[in-house]
Amino acid sequence: MTLLAVLALAAGTYAFRVAGPLLAGRVTVPPRAERLLTAATAVLLAALVATSALLEGHAFAGWARPAGVAVAAALAWRCAPFPAIVLAAAATTALLRLAGVP
Amino acid sequence: MRSLHRTIDRATLRDIALVCAADALVGASFGAIATAGGLPAWLPIALSLLVFAGGAQFAALGVVLAGGSALAAVATGLVLNARLLLFGFALSDVVGGRWTRYLGAHLIMDEALAFTLRRRDPAGRRAVFRLCGLALFACWNLAVAAGALAGRSLHSTDALGLDAAFPAVLLALIFPALAAPAVRKAAALGAAAAVAAAPFLPAGLPVLLAPLALLLFRPARTEAAR
Numbered sequence: 001m002t003l004l005a006v007l008a009l010a011a012g013t014y015a016f017r018v019a020g021p022l023l024a025g026r027v028t029v030p031p032r033a034e035r036l037l038t039a040a041t042a043v044l045l046a047a048l049v050a051t052s053a054l055l056e057g058h059a060f061a062g063w064a065r066p067a068g069v070a071v072a073a074a075l076a077w078r079c080a081p082f083p084a085i086v087l088a089a090a091a092t093t094a095l096l097r098l099a100g101v102p
Numbered sequence: 103m104r105s106l107h108r109t110i111d112r113a114t115l116r117d118i119a120l121v122c123a124a125d126a127l128v129g130a131s132f133g134a135i136a137t138a139g140g141l142p143a144w145l146p147i148a149l150s151l152l153v154f155a156g157g158a159q160f161a162a163l164g165v166v167l168a169g170g171s172a173l174a175a176v177a178t179g180l181v182l183n184a185r186l187l188l189f190g191f192a193l194s195d196v197v198g199g200r201w202t203r204y205l206g207a208h209l210i211m212d213e214a215l216a217f218t219l220r221r222r223d224p225a226g227r228r229a230v231f232r233l234c235g236l237a238l239f240a241c242w243n244l245a246v247a248a249g250a251l252a253g254r255s256l257h258s259t260d261a262l263g264l265d266a267a268f269p270a271v272l273l274a275l276i277f278p279a280l281a282a283p284a285v286r287k288a289a290a291l292g293a294a295a296a297v298a299a300a301p302f303l304p305a306g307l308p309v310l311l312a313p314l315a316l317l318l319f320r321p322a323r324t325e326a327a328r
Contacts, residue, residue: 001145001162005172009162010152012176013183018207020190021197029191039288039321040313041185042279045272046289047296047312048161048182053269057168058301061265068266069273076277082124089270090131093263 062102068093109229114217118234121213125156125238126245128271131264132159133249138259139167143250150246154239155211157275158182160268161309170305178306181313189215195224196231209235212275288319 053069055061072089080088129150136146141163149159158179165175189210190197196218198206209231218231259265280286292312299308 001141001166001172001175003148005162005176006145006148006152009149009158009176009179012180013153013155013158013186014208016180016183016186017190017210018204019187020192020210021194021203021207024191024194029188034188035321036316037185037188038279039282039285039316041182042276042285043289043292043313043315044181044309045157045276046280046293047309048157048164049269049272049276050293050297051300051309052160052164052272053266054297055300057305064263065266065269068263069269072266072270072273076274081120082271082274083120083127085274086124086127086267086270089266090263093266094261095263097261097263 064093064096064101067096067101109226110233114220114230118217118230118237121217121234122237122241124271125213126241128156128267129242129245130249130252131259131267132156132163133246133251134253134256134259134262135167135249135264135268136163137250137253138256139163141166143254146250147243147247150243153179153183154208154242155179155183155186156242157212157272160272161306164268165306168305170307174304174306174310178310181310186210193218193231196228206232206235209239211235211238213238282321284319284321288313288315288321291315291318 049069053061053066068089068091071092072085075085075088132150133143133146137143146159146163149162153159153162161182162175162179165178166172189212190207193210193215196206197203197210214231214234217234218227221227221230253259256262276289280289292315295315296308296312299311
């Protein structure tokens with residue numbers, strides 16, 4: 001990834017951010033577009049969770065990482081605080097690796 | 103500081119501090135994963151300062167470390183950040199004045215939106231947005247820089263389990279949105295399809311295609327409007 005790619009991502013992201021404050025009052029977002037974008041973001045992030053939990057490159061990442069993410073899912077379901085979810089996931093994966101699970 | 107204590111209650115300050123702590127952990131893992139993966143330290147630091155969006159940064163990094171092209175990394179990051187367009191409209195009253203809004207806009211993100219939307223009074227909304235945005239900007243960038251420098255001496259972040267931290271954070275962020283049945287079904291289908299397609303498609307592309315699952319499961323009028 002080059003400096004040019006970093007700048008392109010930064011410029012596009014800033015454009016998304018600044019458009020609302022500049023256009024508010026003149027343009028309104030249709031509720032349908034808002035619902036669709038909210039849903040699309042959730043689906044994209046879910047796919048990112050699944051691929052980054054299960055895969056390393058194009059191959060299976062081993063059991064330790066998905067196990068840590070499963071612990072995180074259980075804690076998120078129980079409405080645990082954010083730092084607890086993150087630490088529990090990393091700790092589970094680290095301990096499993098220490099025990100020899102790939 | 104005295105006016106800050108008047109407009110922002112103790113519980114909100116504590117919650118913002120908790121989120122800062124969690125994001126600092128994630129930021130440190132982001133920096134460490136990037137440099138332990140062989141990237142130069144300036145790259146995660148520049149991404150954090152200029153893009154300042156954890157999900158997009160991790161997604162772009164994931165594509166790059168998996169061997170994907172820079173174009174795929176930028177596209178994945180931009181798709182993830184498209185939601186900031188909506189956040190900007192929702193937060194347009196608190197971002198800043200005629201000139202300060204150009205700086206304030208850079209602080210728009212998931213956490214700032216969540217905290218600001220909990221307030222109704224204009225002064226409180228502005229104060230919460232500013233505090234949450236600036237605190238997270240400081241914590242996030244310091245943590246990424248520290249992680250990036252530490253990561254250079256680590257051969258691999260695997261022993262620390264840091265590779266599980268990123269999906270864990272994303273999962274915690276999207277959990278409320280998954281309460282809507284149509285979104286949950288589309289997310290399950292999109293995630294399964296992305297994993298199944300990953301061995302055959304260039305890195306980054308399966309995740310980009312996942313939202314197509316919404317063609318089968320459309321969010322109803324009452325759903326997904328958090």
